[in-house]
Amino acid sequence: MALFGIVGAGLMGHGIAAALARAGHHTRLHDPDPAVLGDVHDRVERALELSGTPEAARMAVQDHISAVPDLDAALHQVDVVVEAVPERMAVKHEVVAAVEALVPPRTPIWSNTSVLSITGIADGMRHPERLVGVHWWNPAHLIPLVEIAPGAATDPAFVRSAHDLVTSLGKTAVRLHRDVPGFIGNRLQFAMVREALHLLDEGVCDAETIDTVVRGSFGLRLAAVGPMENADHIGLDLTRSILANLAPHLSTATDAFPTLDKLLTDGHRGRTTGRGLLDWTGPHDVTSRLIEGIRRNLPAR
Ligand SMILES: NC(=O)c1ccc[n+]([C@@H]2O[C@H](COP(=O)([O-])OP(=O)(O)OC[C@H]3O[C@@H](n4cnc5c(N)ncnc54)[C@H](O)[C@@H]3O)[C@@H](O)[C@H]2O)c1
Incomplete structure (x- = not known):
């Protein structure tokens, strides 16, 4: 099982955490807003309840999720970083730069952007080859489909590993041949x-x-x-x-x-x-x- 660090614990961050935790992965969620981080377990609980997840399974999911206020601690030795921060290029750049300063060069970074260019987000990265567009749909723990796209500089090995990991969750992962705003x-x-x-x-x-x-x-x-x-x-x-x-x-x-x-x-x-x-x-x-x-x-x- 892998350890994920999710940056941004809003609507998508908590749903992605629930999807990963349901498959047995461990997930650390980080958000600079203490209110968002503070009720993350409640939001995961409500989402799972609403989708008919039995109580025992809900408890197992919650056990695999932790809310971590410090970005450094959240990303310590993670296998994959998921960015789910607001849909603004400047914020994506700021967050990707902060993440790159903390994790080794071969740690994959998945961007959950809806419509921004992966190539654009990778612009200025020290290791743009590890950025992959991995676009989940809301509610992420329920919707089976995940779109995966490389930026112009993405190493195909990172695309393959994202595809394999997402597929192993029981999701339907589709791969785009190239990065276009809005995926499919x-x-x-x-x-x-x-x-x-x-x-x-x-x-x-x-x-x-x-x-x-x-x-x-x-x-x-x-x-x-x-x-x-x-x-x-x-x-x-x-x-x-x-x-x-x-x-x-x-x-x-x-x-x-x-x-x-x-x-x-x-x-x-x-x-x-x-x-x-x-x-x-x-x-x-x-x-x-x-x-x-x-x-x-x-x-x-
Ligand atoms: N809402 C959807 O249906 C949907 C679906 C698929 C993809 N997306 C994409 O997912 C991403 C997140 O969207 P969302 O709907 O979860 O937004 P959201 O506003 O619910 O959550 C974003 C979170 O990021 C946090 N944040 C802001 N600046 C940050 C920073 N510098 N570092 C860390 N966290 C920071 C905010 O506090 C907030 O909690 C966007 O790129 C969006 O386009 C959204």
Whole structure:
């Protein structure tokens, strides 16, 4: 079993720790915010409880996780470092530099960035060959898929060892041939978000209707049949003809999102402010619905 040091104990850090600990690995979590570190065990407990993990298994997971306020102590003799700090290039650079000052040159560093370039994060590293993009999905202890990508300077041996380790957890690890912002999943996901915002900007429908359409139609199919298999299934000639007629009408926006920008300017950030694309003032159960939905769609093991 390996010893992991996770830097950043927020949403993803605690989920990744739970995923690793569930497979029997030992994990030290570090975060500069004492409040975040202080309730890490409570958050792991809630996440595991919500996903139906029995009490004995929850206790075993907790035994494998420790919260360590000092970065040096957290990373002492670890086999792998996982960075799960905020999605800002300057923070990633600062953290990777701090980590490199503490661990030997051959210790792998996995970045959980969602959309930043691995090559960009590696810029300025003393040993960029050990940085690998290892992108987990929230909730990390539940979602099987993990995307793995090399930066331009990454040594393939580090990519292979990340792939093998992630696979040994019972996860589905996929490898990208090269580093692209957003890996595969977030590129596809945000292509859809961009088009949904375009429909709002064009006054075609309201936000509730978009969710109704996605959840009631192709959303039901996606966990069973992916878009490439579906393209073959309906026929590539039909796929080609749909694209020829539809592609010219799809959004190509790169920096203009009027509906979204107006909401943000007015201080509406979504769930946390009570209003976003939807109204969040009443009671809502999105977290439990999300977990239930994911569990329903998980392949049987
Ligand atoms: N939220 C998601 O669904 C999701 C999914 C996949 C990947 N990610 C990526 O994972 C990373 C972390 O995201 P998150 O959602 O867990 O964010 P988060 O804000 O919940 O957690 C980040 C943590 O990093 C800590 N931190 C800040 N500066 C630090 C520093 N210098 N050293 C150590 N810790 C520091 C913060 O105190 C915070 O607890 C981001 O790169 C994000 O894009 C997020």
